[in-house]
Amino acid sequence: MHVTIEQAETAITAAKAKATELGTQMCIAVVDSGGNLKAFYRMDGAWVGSIDIAQKKAKTSVFFGMMTGQIGALSQPGKPLYGIEHSNEGLITFPGGIPIVDADGEMSGAIGVSGSTVEDDHAVAEAGASAIGKTALPAHPWRT
Numbered sequence: 001m002h003v004t005i006e007q008a009e010t011a012i013t014a015a016k017a018k019a020t021e022l023g024t025q026m027c028i029a030v031v032d033s034g035g036n037l038k039a040f041y042r043m044d045g046a047w048v049g050s051i052d053i054a055q056k057k058a059k060t061s062v063f064f065g066m067m068t069g070q071i072g073a074l075s076q077p078g079k080p081l082y083g084i085e086h087s088n089e090g091l092i093t094f095p096g097g098i099p100i101v102d103a104d105g106e107m108s109g110a111i112g113v114s115g116s117t118v119e120d121d122h123a124v125a126e127a128g129a130s131a132i133g134k135t136a137l138p139a140h141p142w143r144t
Contacts, residue, residue, distance in 0.1 A: 002032040003109030007132040008039035015128030026115035026124055027054040033107055035059045050114035057097030058112030068097030096121030101134040
C-alpha cells in the first residue's frame with residue numbers, strides 16, 4: 001500500500017512542528033513506495049537548495065528501505081556501497097531520509113528533510129515518519 005495524501009499531510013504537519021520546536025526552517029518531502037513525490041512543504045526561510053536534497057533523501061530511503069544515514073555509513077571509502085550516491089540520478093547518503101512502514105510491516109513510502117544540521121534533519125524526519133507509522137522495516141524481503 002502507498003502512503004495516502006492524508007498520511008503525507010499528517011507527516012508534514014508533525015515534521016513542521018518538530019522543526020519549529022528546534023527553531024529551524026525545513027524542506028519536507030514525502031514519497032510513496034515507488035519513490036514518487038506525494039507531498040512537499042517548504043517552510044518560510046528554508047534554503048532553496050534544500051528542496052532537491054529533501055526529495056532525494058526521501059527517494060534514497062525508499063529505494064533502499066533504510067535510513068539515509070545508514071546508507072551513508074555503508075558508502076564511505078572502503079565500505080561495500082562506496083559510490084552508490086552516483087546511482088539513480090543522484091542519491092543523498094547523510095541523515096534526514098527515513099522509510100515509512102505501515103502496520104503490516106510494509107514500506108508505504110518515505111520522508112526526506114533538509115534545511116539544518118544532519119542531526120536536526122534526522123529528528124524532524126523521524127517526527128514526521130513516526131506520526132504515521134514505524135520507521136524500521138522487518139527482516140528482508142519485504143513487500144512494497
